[in-house]
Amino acid sequence: MCSSPAPFGGEQWGLGHEGEHSRVPRGALPRLSRTAAPREPRSTCRRGGRGQRARGCAGNQPSSRDWGVEERASGHAQWGGGGGDGRGRRGDCCLFAAGPTRRHRRRRSAWRSRQVQLPQHHVGAPLRVAAARRRGPGSGGCQTPGRGQGSSGGGGAMVVITSARGGGGDRAPSRRRGCGLARAGAAALLAGASCLCYCRSLQGEFVHDDVWAIVNNPDVRPGAPLRWGIFTNDFWGKGMAENTSHKSYRPLCVLTFKLNIFLTGMNPFYFHAVNIILHCLVTLVLMYTCDKTVFKNRGLAFVTALLFAVHPIHTEAVAGIVGRADVLACLLFLLAFLSYNRSLDQGCVGENFPSTVSPFFLLLSLFLGTCAMLVKETGITVFGVCLVYDLFSLSHKQDKSSNGALCPRSPQQPRSDQSSSLPGHPHRENGKHQRFPHKGAWGGCHSPLPPEPKSSGFPVSPPAVWSMMRYLTASSNRNFLLTMRPFFKRAILVLSYVLVILYFRLWIMGGSMPLFSEQDNPASFSPYILTRFLTYSYLLAFNVWLLLAPVTLCYDWQVGSIPLVETIWDMRNLATILLAVVMALLSLHCLAAFKRLEHKEVLVGLLFLVFPFIPASNLFFRVGFVVAERVLYMPSMGYCILFVHGLSKLCTWLNRCGATSLIASTVLLLLLFSWKTVKQNEIWLSRESLFRSGVQTLPHNAKVHYNYANFLKDQGRNKEAIYHYRTALKLYPRHASALNNLGTLTRDTAEAKMYYQRALQLHPQHNRALFNLGNLLKSQEKKEEAITLLKDSIKYGPEFADAYSSLASLLAEQERFKEAEETYQAGIKNCPDSSDLHNNYGVFLVDTGFPKKAVAHYQQAIKLSPSHHVAMVNLGRLYRSLGENSMAEEWYKRALQVAHKAEILSPLGALYYNTGRYEEALQIYQEAAALQPSQRDLRLALAQVLAVMGQTKEAEKMTNHIVSEETGCLECYRLLSAIYSKQENHDKSYKAAVQLNPDQAQAWMNMGGIQHIKGNYVSARAYYERALQLVPDSKLLKENLAKLDRLEKRLQEVREKDQT
Template identity: 45%
Template sequence: MMTAPARDARLRLLRGLRLCVRPGQGALCSAGRYMAVAALCVLCYGNSLRGELVHDDVWAIVNNPDVRAGASARSIFSNDFWGKRMADNTSHKSYRPLCVLSFRLNVWLGGMTPLYFHLVNLLLHASVCCLLLVTCERCVFSQPRPAFVTALLFAVHPVHTEAVSGIVGRADVLACLLFLLSFLCYVRSIGEAQSPGLLPPTHSPLCLSASLLLGSGAMLVKETGVTVFGVCVLYDALVVCRGPLLSVVLLEGQPPPQFQVSNMFSSKFALKHGYCILVSHGLTRLCSLVGRWGSAVLGLSTLLLVLLFSWKTVAQNQVWLSREALFRSGIHTLPHNAKVHYNFANFLKDTGRHQEAIRHYNIALRLYPRHASALNNLGTLTSDPKEAERFYRQALDINAQHNRALFNLGNLLKTRGEDAEAEVLLKNSIRFGPQFSDAYSSLASLFAEQKRFAEAKAVYLKGMEHCPDSSDLHNNYGVFLVDTGEGALAAAHYHQAVRLKPEHYVAMVNLGRLLRSTNDNQQAELWYKRALTVARSVDVLSPLGALYYNTGRYEEALQVYREAALLQPLSTDIRLALAQVLVISGRSSEAELMTRNVLVREPGCIECYRLLSAVCSKRGNHSQALEFLDQALQQETSDLSVRAELLFSRGNQLREMNRLEQAFQSYKEAVQLKPDQSQAWMNMGGIQHIKGDYAAARRYYKKALALTPGSRLLMENLAKLDRLERRSTSAGGG
């Protein structure tokens, strides 16, 4: 037997009346419902704001060149969701430019900070829930209560956790938002059909245009957004035109078709629209059948369901807070899945937890013994080269085209000097993985070491053609150009590396070094400081300290080197650089103590003896300075230039002690090892000048002048010789 409310509803529909919202109990109640839905969204997903960028977020945002600041906006509309060209064979073919554009706006407004990405997702979800409430009130239910229940269930349903807590899920949430807006605009744009079966007139062309625009936007956020146009057509045919199918469905007591057309939107996020509407509709019908107490029980059950969903959603958000939590959840759910263990092992390897990574790689291999990638990665984690080679070769036995194993084995053989096989392996790595940029860099490096510069250059150019978004390739090619004397071309590639990867501090430091070599110290300092904003590491601090030292800014150099020494307290180079600045800035006692401490750890440290000699010389203790230089010369070194500099310094100390003959001999040994020491030749000339051997003095001065043309001091010394010789000739003639 049909109840009165159901009978009334059927009669209204049979008279041709559209389903529409009835007046509520006031604007305040209506606003309260929307605030309650939004607040519930915030309560359920508030803990997701602490989350990192996890899973596919890394590839869609962090590693996506289209998302980075400075990238061409045109590329967003020509590449796929992951930043690959749509025409590329490796492209995913998922075309979602508006979603990528939203990521780009996020980066522009708040950088790569995960908080802002999660905040946008949360706001979008709250907006979708409120729009669903609007849609249900206007187009689905005649009472606000079932619409409110639908929105509540949708807001807290735990199936949405991935879409809201995972940043990549924004494609679903944003497409759903535009879907609902497009549908609402379409509903507002049309009037009522004059009679059943006739098409309705267009009431508002502006709203119809907005519907088309928003529907197209939904499609450009996620491909399934195009289904909004199908939903509008069905709504038009079955509801507005009041076709016979609608009457049959309603007479049988089933929910209206528009309850279910949203299920056409084949996304897990939007799919729950229809389910939530059906549940709310079922509860409404049950309430009309079971009476007052039954309605109370159903209401309490609904409240408990909302609370249960809320608790489950809050708990599920914890899984998406970090990559580790996500991987551990996967292992807990699928403990016998080799791929899950392999992925977790990759994460552990990337975070430096190598022993745990090895354990999970071994589990993956136990579950699937032919896992070539697990064998390859085990090879990268072992410290034994023979064991590493065994793992790589096992991986290649399983998959002879495994480009990573080919690359790793090639690099291993290259370090052992087996260049011929290494070259073959690296070429095959490129052949089977043409988008693997590291293989190009490694092969080019091998050619450069063999002085095959033309081939190395060709490999770099080919690599940049196949991997145009590789910042490392551009940086490495820049280094190659500097090393081969084409430094003028290197700057463009360093700049490109930074454009592709704004946090590429190595390219910034290399650019700073290049600018220093051209005496553009101001620009070099700016690039070093920019690199420091990315990474306050010794690799950045050391060249900046050297710049300050060489430009006479000793206090700034001291500050930079002290910070570097705190980061690497056992680094000999940093300690000695700091000691050198301390000496030049008049803090020789601290410099001496620091140098002696280094000498205790490294008794054969030549630079330590030289620095201690400089400290003693600064104090005027030339005999002690000479002793330290003699100790330095007793140490073994294969670098002849170092020995030549020590002999030159020894000559200086002997000259200060007025032991000119020994000083001359020390300078002579220095130029025999390093003939381009202009200062040594000049000092030899000075000693002969003092001794009165003007011919020998002139010979040495001219050799020094040939090395440093235009030296005013040498020209003055030669002029003095001329005057002395003229004077001597005049005296002899008189």
């Protein structure tokens, strides 16, 4: 005999023979404490007969601290873990199972068919209910000693309130610890997978858009102060109201870049590290979101997050530093979604919409959504996701939850006297359990619509629209506005807030939209509506294909990457139709289950997939790209949810062998995705690898050839650059920038001029083509035309600092100093962060006699760009000219710390030479000559130092070597003359001087003087006469000739005397 628990208050609370609820007087029921109900020792319980097995739990179990109702059946073991050992322990569900088997589904169906609900005022915590058929004494069932049967008849069922710990209560703490360890293990695996996939990117440099958003961004780069301009400029540092701005308003993302520089400088390692950390956080929060609001299954949530972590489509967003905008916006998107859900009453509310139980979390959701929008524009879509999720999902709580907990009856629901349909045993038909819906007061959490039959396909009957109409016109929802009042309040609040921030967004943009060129988005410039519609529709299917099969990935999909769809007979339209059918079926699935939605996987997957992609879909405004992989970062969450949900459903339909094959295929897919992600990270390591991969992946894309040519041009590989520029022009002949850059590499000025003019024909406001053509005309002495073109370049590019410098220098050459100074000042006003402009203005001030003013501009150039070694050298030369040698030496040495170059060593060596520090000068010049052995001036300066230090032979040898390479080196002959003079070889000295400059009268006169002293009067007269021809008015020459005449006369007299 197995003893049943003693009843509370001398009176059992159970079900009568006819299935009616027994009335219990108010106050008769005891207060539920946290101690289990007393029960007899388990050893007295007899096992049932042969074939009677313990039924295993097919669903998630309630918390071990919950109170529940436990089944005791004659001849059966207590509800246990599927092993039938009779110990009464609850079965633990597999956390990572893809879905229940058929046997488990039958058991779950039988279990749920016997669930009942306690009255509202007795529900203090989620309860677990089980009912068992009470057998008669002769059936071998359990008898209740001393209390009788409790309810008459063998068909009755007894329900006893006990602790949910049941017989296994002693194992609950370890189970909770196990769950915590499982969560921690899953989080560690996800973080590890994310880091392993992207750790290679830590070695990457600033590439592609990173250069413009960080390195060249005046709001971000080092030395730039933190100012309010961050909140008025776009992502690239331009004013939001300017015509050239892209209107990408992301101040919070820019602040993260600024914080990165403040903490770690311009080291790209730490920029990449922050991106990887953010990606790990997004992955973990996605797993938590799926576990709590989507699957209610840790295993499926883990697989979803793992698929998201390793998906190759995220490489651009994570490995590219500017992709931080997408990653951080996604993190804030998820947090805002979770906060919105947290603000609502998560309890069962029956036919009514949930009320707002936490205004704090609702306001927090608005704040986080706003932050997401200020990180990237797509963050604002979280508000639409929350409202639609609220309308379709939170408005309904099914009457039986997936973990076995019962929902309390809604307070607004009238109490019914109708008995609960709780049979004495599960009804069977053809040996299968049949499910009975709960009715009356015990089924308080039900939908007003008939229960939808379980089906593996999409519900097609009743149609979605009729389903919604039936709900809106149901008898229990006559007062529909009253029912939806909580939702209306939230919707009005959220929509009003969205309108306010949209108005702010338009205001900060200056009321204008960004201007894009045809090469950015060719379809948007098509004059045909059909072409635009078909192409935009196909691009949606193409983006979905990138999520499904990320085989071909590229950093840029512009200019011919995807040809336009211009006719309905294009075969690519089939992909568009297929996508439309799939999306329609998924939408109908959600609409048909309006207010009866038991599973939210499809709903959340659709919301996460569709809403974040709307801003990039060309639906409301033109975007500046054809396809951008980074914008799929947020929508990929919806894809991962739908993909894993589909796998789960498919796994439940397959037998064991098929399910095993499916799991193995999924693991293989995850490994392939991981491998692809690692390979894509290697592409993003450097500009060269990135641009070269674009040419290899999309050779028909003109933009990737143009970018690769720019890189080759910067590296000095001009022949390869010219080839790729011309390839880009073959693919897209209207590429004005390619024509302009090709002109800069052409040595033939006529051909270069032709390229510039063609570029201006295609784009008359191309400021760089105007600048280059102006400089070309300047070199051809067509200065007035050059001035006009340079002024136009400034007009169409007011932030182009090089145009100001070139125009000002041209005006200074014409001695129009006032206009030149005005040009410099206008340039500094429009380009206050241009270090080159400050440096050039300093040079202008030195040349015009204002050296003290120049000091301030040199220092400002160094402040804006701490690595500006040219400004440091100029400042050192200025201090040298002012006689402040110590300051000059300091600035030269600071420049050497930035860049150890020969052009910096040379002025420092000159300083040491002129101040008599010959040993230091010799060392500096030797270092400079080693860096640039072909530089003539450095070797000549080194020979000069050697000559001064007395090493005349080495100096003579080095100078003669220079003369043998360049016979027209005047400085070399002057140095040789000095060397010979020091060697007292005056003849060679002045011969070298004469070779240095045949028209140098002084050298001829000195050579005549040497011959004069030696007594070679004939040669001396010849040299004097040559010098006199050059300077006929030289008194010294005339005196020397007169002396020579007297000496010759005396010599003649002496000879005559000797002869006599």
